[in-house]
Amino acid sequence: MSEQVVIVGGAIMGSFAAWFLRREGFAGDITVVEKDPTYRFCSTALSAAAIRTQFGTPVNIHMSLFGVDFFRRIKQTFGPTADIGYVENGYLILGSPETSAARSAGAAMQRAEGAEVLALTPDDIAQRFPYMSMDGVGIGTFGPTGEGWFDAWSLLSLVRGAARDLGVRYASAEVAGFDMGGDRIRAVRLAGGDSLACDWCVMAAGAASGALMGLLGQPLPVSPRKRSVFSFRAPLRAANFPMLFDTSGIWIRAEGDGFIGGIQPPADRDPDATGDFEPHHDLMQDVFWPALATRIPAMQELRLDRSWAGHYEVNALDHNGVVGRHDEISNLVLSTGFSGHGVMHSPAAGRGVAETILHGRFVSLDLTPLGYHRIRSGTPMPESIVY
Ligand SMILES: Cc1cc2nc3c(=O)[nH]c(=O)nc-3n(C[C@H](O)[C@H](O)[C@H](O)COP(=O)(O)OP(=O)(O)OC[C@H]3O[C@@H](n4cnc5c(N)ncnc54)[C@H](O)[C@@H]3O)c2cc1C
The missing domain is CATH 3.50.50.60 (FAD/NAD(P)-binding domain)
Structure with a gap:
């Protein structure tokens, strides 16, 4: 048998x-x-x-590099109509001045492992992404290739x-x-x-x-922890918009004609979420939106289309x-x-x-x-x- x-x-x-x-x-x-x-x-x-190649351990970097290669070759693998909407606009992870030395060393390690990750100064970042304020930023690490998103x-x-x-x-x-x-x-x-x-x-x-x-x-x-995603429009068009991780803890990326973003709940509001898929609406109003408008002033005006919550499978x-x-x-x-x-x-x-x-x-x-x-x-x- x-x-x-x-x-x-x-x-x-x-x-x-x-x-x-x-x-x-x-x-x-x-x-x-x-x-x-x-x-x-x-x-x-x-x-x-x-998908990002910015990790602190070689095994995670190499798993990402394999994923990038796999996504780039999706049509060769699954046929000419295969499409996962893979976009390589990079991750931009902003850090405070105090983190600059460690973050820069991290980017060097990622490069040594085969990833393309740049350590950018606030001036470099402002040149590439002029719609972002650089208040409180000392460094931004950015993967111009091998990082992005898909469906x-x-x-x-x-x-x-x-x-x-x-x-x-x-x-x-x-x-x-x-x-x-x-x-x-x-x-x-x-x-x-x-x-x-x-x-x-x-x-x-x-x-x-x-x-x-x-x-x-x-x-x-391993147990379920709730993570909310907010989908919205804002009066900003930028073809190079990256997956942005801000010093405040929020993340945002482009999606269709608009954007999606979110923020992790504080640890004391992150219980086992079995069966709970109600988004953290209060985090949108009280934390996410103010932090976003501070980093990207054009996002002061945004229109929320919808929100949802899913479960991270958190390994404690x-x-x-x-x-x-x-x-x-x-x-x-x-x-x-x-x-x-x-x-x-x-x-x-x-x-x-x-x-x-x-x-x-x-x-x-x-x-x-x-x-x-x-x-x-x-x-x-x-x-x-x-x-
Ligand atoms: C809001 C959010 C944002 C995320 N962002 C990213 C990101 O940007 N990049 C990234 O890489 N990852 C991201 N993740 C994480 C990613 O989605 C997960 O790591 C990944 O989907 C896990 O896949 P999985 O197959 O292990 O789990 P799942 O997709 O949850 O699949 C598990 C399956 O097991 C089934 N199942 C469970 N119990 C049983 C049972 N008893 N019998 C039979 N079937 C069962 C379930 O029905 C389910 O279909 C995000 C997750 C969330 C929630």
Whole structure:
């Protein structure tokens, strides 16, 4: 009988794992179990879908560089009509004068790892982006290539469709438990009472992954945290508008004829958000808008079109993904917990899962720093640039 892989969660992480398994030559059965085939509430569909190479750790930079290459070659991979609206307008991350030396050293490290990241002075920034005020700014790091944004829904539709074309089965069902046999998951149990036998199980359930690992009696500090996105218009046209991260903590980028933006809630207002998708309306009025108008005076006049909230799948240990084989359950592979940077890293994570199952190790890019070992030992992977 052929080998069976069951993937829990069918959004971007689950779909890339399935697609890469096939592309790398896995000939067995692959079933992706997804509880909500509309994908209405998954993080992928509600994401800001931006990609940056500005990270503090080489593994995250290299995952992004692979993502950039993958997005640039989307038509070669999926055919001439494939389009994810990929725009490379760069990330501009502004910092106070006190952070200049450390930020400049960070940009040098990113360049040494292969990313194109510039350390700009306030004068340089004002020349490139004359509509921004430079009050309180000492440095801006900027990736003129290899950073930008895309449409996450289009990416998900492409990868999922391509996986199905390669014989991957998507089952519409909720995973409710697991049957163990020794150190292995023998079967994945579904809420309706059926179960799926498996040789390999992949955990790609996004923000629900921590709770599902709890059913296996295994720790994984991944839970849903609400992040709001405001979509608005403003009297500013700028073809070069970047993905801007301001010193105040707000972010904003262009989207269609207008803009989207947001701000992280303060830590004391960031509880487990299971089931809560109501945007933080007060943050828009009280925090986001004033900070935005200070940085970009033309944004004083803006018209809010709509807002929504999605869930970051926050890994409370270190806000980084958890990828690779579990240390005690020998046929369990994880791809989860990316805490707000999962869509950009989904191609690299999916390839890593496929290599783990097919070759027993990471082949193309060593993702060991993101391994489960650090969850077990409580040792965070230090990453200085998290949002
Ligand atoms: C507002 C916002 C902005 C973001 N901005 C960015 C960004 O700019 N760049 C970036 O890279 N990332 C960003 N992210 C993060 C990114 O969206 C996530 O890291 C990524 O989508 C995670 O993908 P996933 O497949 O792991 O999770 P999800 O997309 O949440 O998918 C998990 C799937 O598992 C399914 N599932 C859960 N439990 C079960 C079960 N028991 N049985 C069956 N199925 C189950 C769910 O229905 C869901 O479809 C953002 C997220 C949000 C919310």
